[in-house]
Amino acid sequence: MANETLTIGSLTAKPGEKTFGSNVLTVSGQPYRLAMWLVNGAHDGPTLLVTAGVHAAEYASIAAALDLGRTLDPKTLAGRVIVLPVMNVAGFGVRSIYISPLDGKNLNRVFPGDAGGTASDQVADWVFKNLMKRSNYYIDLHGGDLIEALVPFTIMFRSGHDETDRVSFDMAKVFGIHYLVRSETPGSAYAAAAKAGIPSILAEAGGQGIWPPEDVASLRTGVDRVMRHLKMLPGGAPETPACTLLDRFLWLRSEHDAFWYPAVGVGDKVTSGQVLGRVTDHEGRVLQTATSPADGSVLFLVTSLAINKGDPFLAVGA
Numbered sequence: 088m089a090n091e092t093l094t095i096g097s098l099t100a101k102p103g104e105k106t107f108g109s110n111v112l113t114v115s116g117q118p119y120r121l122a123m124w125l126v127n128g129a130h131d132g133p134t135l136l137v138t139a140g141v142h143a144a145e146y147a148s149i150a151a152a153l154d155l156g157r158t159l160d161p162k163t164l165a166g167r168v169i170v171l172p173v174m175n176v177a178g179f180g181v182r183s184i185y186i187s188p189l190d191g192k193n194l195n196r197v198f199p200g201d202a203g204g205t206a207s208d209q210v211a212d213w214v215f216k217n218l219m220k221r222s223n224y225y226i227d228l229h230g231g232d233l234i235e236a237l238v239p240f241t242i243m244f245r246s247g248h249d250e251t252d253r254v255s256f257d258m259a260k261v262f263g264i265h266y267l268v269r270s271e272t273p274g275s276a277y278a279a280a281a282k283a284g285i286p287s288i289l290a291e292a293g294g295q296g297i298w299p300p301e302d303v304a305s306l307r308t309g310v311d312r313v314m315r316h317l318k319m320l321p322g323g324a325p326e327t328p329a330c331t332l333l334d335r336f337l338w339l340r341s342e343h344d345a346f347w348y349p350a351v352g353v354g355d356k357v358t359s360g361q362v363l364g365r366v367t368d369h370e371g372r373v374l375q376t377a378t379s380p381a382d383g384s385v386l387f388l389v390t391s392l393a394i395n396k397g398d399p400f401l402a403v404g405a
């Protein structure tokens with residue numbers, strides 16, 4: 088049985104076709120052009136949504152999504168793939184860290200969105216209703232932001248729906264990144280999808296404004312591995328590599344607008360109580376000493392000297 092024509096807003100793709108174009112939303116009264124690929128396979132199968140650029144300067148994720156949209160061949164595809172490479176369009180042009188310049192909100196904290204809210208709420212609402220709810224599976228690609236270094240990891244959201252969580256966990260394992268985190272952080276895109284019963288994962292690689300080929304490849308290959316796992320691509324199910332499962336992702340946050348001096352590097356193994364860094368004022372007085380809350384590994388580290396009150400500066404996976 089062949090797929091039916093895929094229509095998303097103003098874009099359509101017939102079975103066996105790939106369409107690239109923009110859906111133009113009206114956000115806070117202004118046009119907001121969401122560029123995307125609709126890849127409609129020649130063979131029947133499920134619908135997978137792949138997004139990136141929720142955080143607009145996480146370039147390895149955006150490069151991987153662009154490559155996916157450019158190279159995916161509908162003739163060998165079973166099912167449909169929707170690829171949205173830059174969700175935070177307004178942030179991309181100004182190289183915004185974390186937030187949308189339209190309203191100062193983190194797009195990955197406002198899902199499933201609100202049509203009556205501010206710009207980010209409206210974008211999330213459109214994506215949730217028009218892309219996520221039309222999909223059977225969801226992969227959201229991320230990485231370290233402009234000021235962040237990280238060890239690649241994949242996250243699944245524990246939604247409480249047993250079957251959704253089981254499928255999400257299998258997708259995360261097969262993606263092929265060594266560290267796997269089970270999270271309960273609400274408001275993010277993949278969490279909203281999982282709560283709606285759509286198996287979802289978030290994968291992170293790269294950071295600090297660069298997109299090394301190995302980080303782009305790990306995200307790009309991971310999407311292919313999940314598609315083979317879901318029988319959307321030929322080649323058979325990939326082997327599931329050994330992974331380290333982390334049930335606690337411990338975020339440490341700055342209590343001051345000040346200067347951040349890390350004492351460890353990303354990837355370092357740390358022990359409970361170890362000093363991880365200090366926040367100081369201009370004269371070097373220590374305002375806050377960060378100590379490790381557990382034995383584990385530093386998976387995420389802010390690398391800018393500037394730190395803002397409330398921002399995370401380090402995360403330990405335990």
Ligand SMILES: [Zn+2]
Pocket residue numbers: 141142145229230
């Ligand atoms: Zn991100």
